[in-house]
Amino acid sequence: MTSRPSPFQLARRAERMNPSIIREILKVTERPGIVSLAGGLPSADTFPVEAMREAAARVLTEAPREALQYAASEGFAPLRDWVAAHLNEQQGMDVSPAQVLLTTGSQQGLDLAAKVLIDEGSRVLVETPTYLGALQAFTPYEPRIEAVDSDHEGPLPEALARAAGTGDRARFAYLLPNFQNPSGHVYSEARREAIVAVAREQGLPLLEDSPYGDLWYDTPPPRPLAARVPDSVIYLGSFSKVLAPGLRLGYVVAPPALYPKLLQAKQAADLHTSILNQRIVFEVLRTGMLETHVPAIRERYRRHRDAMQAALQTHLSGLATWVKPTGGMFFWLELKPGLDAMALLPRAVEAGMAYVPGTAFYAQSPQPNTLRLSFVTAPPDKIEAGIAMLAQVLKEAA
Amino acid sequence: MTSRPSPFQLARRAERMNPSIIREILKVTERPGIVSLAGGLPSADTFPVEAMREAAARVLTEAPREALQYAASEGFAPLRDWVAAHLNEQQGMDVSPAQVLLTTGSQQGLDLAAKVLIDEGSRVLVETPTYLGALQAFTPYEPRIEAVDSDHEGPLPEALARAAGTGDRARFAYLLPNFQNPSGHVYSEARREAIVAVAREQGLPLLEDSPYGDLWYDTPPPRPLAARVPDSVIYLGSFSKVLAPGLRLGYVVAPPALYPKLLQAKQAADLHTSILNQRIVFEVLRTGMLETHVPAIRERYRRHRDAMQAALQTHLSGLATWVKPTGGMFFWLELKPGLDAMALLPRAVEAGMAYVPGTAFYAQSPQPNTLRLSFVTAPPDKIEAGIAMLAQVLKEAA
Known part of the structure; x- marks a missing residue:
């Protein structure tokens, strides 16, 4: 040849x-x-191995045909219910299960949100510094990514307002209020309110990413932004840090008006997230073991x-x-x-x-x-x- | 509110x-x-439930920390080896494990190939009719999709040559040589050679999708296009039809020059495919049960x-x-x-x-x-x- x-x-x-x-x-x-x-990498010592093994055995004994067949793109209904209830009880949110989309890790949530919201040249606002994986997820859709000045409590509200009010409307601001990767910052209650006010005043949509929200060591973080301006926020969560990352299981909570487009993007991306894994995780969660x-x-x-x-x-x-x-x-x-x-x-x-x-x-x-x-x-x-x-x-x- | x-x-x-x-x-x-x-939907009666249950138990007993941790974006190395060996032995291909990228179902392979190859307005050639899921994967990247006249042996070589030689260079032709969804067509040996000749002469890249290749009922289909013009073909395979679709496990085989970009797109899309599922499938496959x-x-x-x-x-x-x-x-x-x-x-x-x-x-x-x-x-x-x-x-x- x-x-x-x-x-x-x-x-x-x-x-x-x-x-x-x-x-x-x-x-x-x-x-x-x-x-x-x-x-x-989360410490492997934290993985609930015993519970996972038992859950896998139970799922593959009690519902093997369902756990191995094609499934709904939205995700496993009892797990969507669980996520909504969890966010409502633990985070003060007001989420319906119909707003929950199970994803192949929360990285996929970043990709889907970007796919649905970013055109070539669209402005996207991010923190300084910000999560590298998000930059990688956004970049293929060719946005102009702009860094907003930030301190140890997150982006400065005046800087965010200035960026939101200048030039083309930003498609969204990507924010990690809880113990950000890499900076570790957490937004105070006052900072959250100030940022939410900017979002309201400027009509600025937010992409709120909270993989670390449960990992607080002194006091729990204040309520998410999504609990304050729900119609303006796509919220991303993950089971990677509280159960195990190898399962690749996360979720998106979207305003009802936006949900169908994210769902269509999900169908095009991988049809659905492994239903075996979704059912295993639900079996682990239903026992209340997270408590x-x-x-x-x-x-x-x-x-x-x-x-x-x-x-x-x-x-x-x-x-x-x-x-x-x-x-x-x-x-x-x-x-x-x-x-x-x-x-x-x-x-x-x-x-x-x-x-x-x-x-x-x-x-x-x-x-x-x-x-x-x-x-x-x-x-x-x-x-x-x-x-x-x-x-x-x-x-x-x- | x-x-x-x-x-x-x-x-x-x-x-x-x-x-x-x-x-x-x-x-x-x-x-x-x-x-x-x-x-x-594949018949759930074909799912190897017993083997899956045993494999899951073995993986979560022998390597639970590895099966639940973050893993390589390329996929589980022994499974990449298995895929390469399987394609070389069964399909007459000449694939190195380094060309194999494990994906979250072969639907993700369609998304990744589209993401890496399609610009707004790019020409993409497809069969008439063609797989709906591929149209859904390609459409978000805004190509001009052109249908090539086809008969019960696949696209007509003259029509393909005409489409490849007209207008802007097509980014790829999306082809399903084996028992296409929906038409059931299979390319004859002669048709494969004719299409490969068009690809060679016109410098036309091919995206070959073969989820059904193992499901032959009379005689095995001829060798894949990827065995004939490997540098011009991205090949997609799947475990959904021979094992179970609920696992969401497929693979891409890419020419070495293209592999790094598909890998980067994969990282941005979901970091990696569930390593638990990859290890379970490898446990099932290593026993030779597919035979x-x-x-x-x-x-x-x-x-x-x-x-x-x-x-x-x-x-x-x-x-x-x-x-x-x-x-x-x-x-x-x-x-x-x-x-x-x-x-x-x-x-x-x-x-x-x-x-x-x-x-x-x-x-x-x-x-x-x-x-x-x-x-x-x-x-x-x-x-x-x-x-x-x-x-x-x-x-x-x-």
């Missing part, structure tokens, strides 16, 4: 796609012996968080600043000006630890002196060792 | 999305008492096919024409001119049976006197009864 050039011509959007820098970093750093504080399981996860991660805070205070004072997160999975560090986290990563790996440089999390104007540390994957003694190694690298570079 | 108009502005592509007509029809027709020959399971499915569906063929000959001679399918799941009927399958559907449902009108399967110039009958879901005696009812409706209308 003669070698010929590929006949495939890529779509313009494909030229914009890039390999996930985090996945590339993880390939290098997740090798034995490295203390990785890079990946955002004890989630507090146990909180207790574990709080210890990890405290270990990292103590290690940072011991080793990194004067080299970096950070705000102790009150939930979620991450510390966000700002290094002394002049230090470049990307450039220093090879030295850190050589020293025996890994982190994620912060630049990947910026839609605009990346800050090279930032980095993300995960405290959930490594045990507390490894956290302490990893932070000590990081301190050594920074001292040598400073 | 005052009622306000929705602040959400839909993307242009969302305006083009429509509810699946088949799903709407199924809602009406899949009620108790109706003999439904409409849905393309006996697939022949058993063939045997069962052959009986169904023969029952429908007999019933059609008995009841519909003179009212419709069809080609007896040699594989797959469907008969495709052309009714006497003047009969409108969509208009007659309510009468058929009233009479106690259901089918899918053919118009939904046309990208252009729908033929109202066509309809699709599935022979896999209902048992042979119901098939006979359903066809008799259909005949009565057609006789009254003719």
Whole structure:
């Protein structure tokens, strides 16, 4: 066979796609012996293995034909009921099961919302920094993504109002009020009200992403934005952090007017989410196990968080600043000006630890002196060792 | 709360999305008492329930932490190996595991290929009729979809060459050589060679979809197009028909030059496909169970096919024409001119049976006197009864 050039011509959007820098970093750093504080993997010790095994056996004994057949694109009805009831009871929302769409992880929720709302050149507002996976989900639809100035309580309301009121109407603002990946920020009650006021006044739609809402370690976060301006919010939730990410199970809650389009996008994307997995998760949930399981996860991660805070205070004072997160999975560090986290990563790996440089999390104007540390994957003694190694690298570079 | 108009502005592509007509029809027709020959649901009697239950128990006992954790976007490595070996041994292909991307059903393969290859206004060529789910996957990316004249052996090579050589270069031709949904057609060896020659001469990329390739009832189909011009073909396969659709597990085989972009699109779409399901399926496959399971499915569906063929000959001679399918799941009927399958559907449902009108399967110039009958879901005696009812409706209308 003669070698010929590929006949495939890529779509313009494909030229914009890039390999996930985090996945590339993880390939290098997740090798034995490295203390990785890079990946955002939930601790496998938190997976309810016993409950999953029993639930799988029960589903495949009691309803195998239904669990293995094609199913509704909307999702498994009892699980939609559960999600609505859970959000109404726990989050002060007012959701009907008819607004719940089960998705293949909440990453799919990001893709579907983007697919339905973004035209080429549409303006989309994001936090500074923001979740990298969302940038990857939005980018193929060719929006203009604009970073809104943010502090440790989220985007600044005046900056959000300015961005919403300037130029073309933004299609949505993508917001993570609870323990954001990567910054760990949580919106205060006052900040939530201020942002909701902007949304109301400017007619600004919101895409609220809350994968970490249940992972609070001090006090529960205030009510979601979706509980305050429900008609203006698409809300994304996930079972990845409270049960297990390998199942790829999340959900979208959409205003009734928007739901049919998201459903059609879902049908086109993968027909429906694995009904076997949906039924297994429902079997686990119906027992009420989250009521004890989630507090146990909180207790574990709080210890990890405290270990990292103590290690940072011991080793990194004067080299970096950070705000102790009150939930979620991450510390966000700002290094002394002049230090470049990307450039220093090879030295850190050589020293025996890994982190994620912060630049990947910026839609605009990346800050090279930032980095993300995960405290959930490594045990507390490894956290302490990893932070000590990081301190050594920074001292040598400073 | 005052009622306000929705602040959400839909993307242009969302305006083009429509509810699946088949799903709407199924809602009406899949009620108790109706003999439904409409849905393309595999017979649940073919699901290897015992093997699935054992595999799930084994995976959740032997590797629960890995089966519940985040995993590689490419898919589970042993399953990628299995797919490559299977295609090489059974289909005469020459595939490396590095070309295999596990997907959330082969519907996701359609979405990813479209996402990576289609710009607004790009030309995409399809068969006449073609698979409705593919039209739904492509449409959100706003291509111009052009139907190529086809007969019972697939698209006419001259028509394909003409379409490929006219106007802008087509981004790809979407082809289903094996027992197409809905027409049941299979490309002959000669037709495959003729189409491959067109692809070579015109530099026309192909998207080859083969969910039904293993479901042959008389003789195995000729080698895939991907075995003949591998650099020009993205090949889609599925476990939905040989194991179970509820798992949502399929795969894409891509030329190496194209693979990284499909992988990035996959990451953005749902990070990865449920690793629990991938491991369960691999556990089932590694035992070699397909070697006996697939022949058993063939045997069962052959009986169904023969029952429908007999019933059609008995009841519909003179009212419709069809080609007896040699594989797959469907008969495709052309009714006497003047009969409108969509208009007659309510009468058929009233009479106690259901089918899918053919118009939904046309990208252009729908033929109202066509309809699709599935022979896999209902048992042979119901098939006979359903066809008799259909005949009565057609006789009254003719």
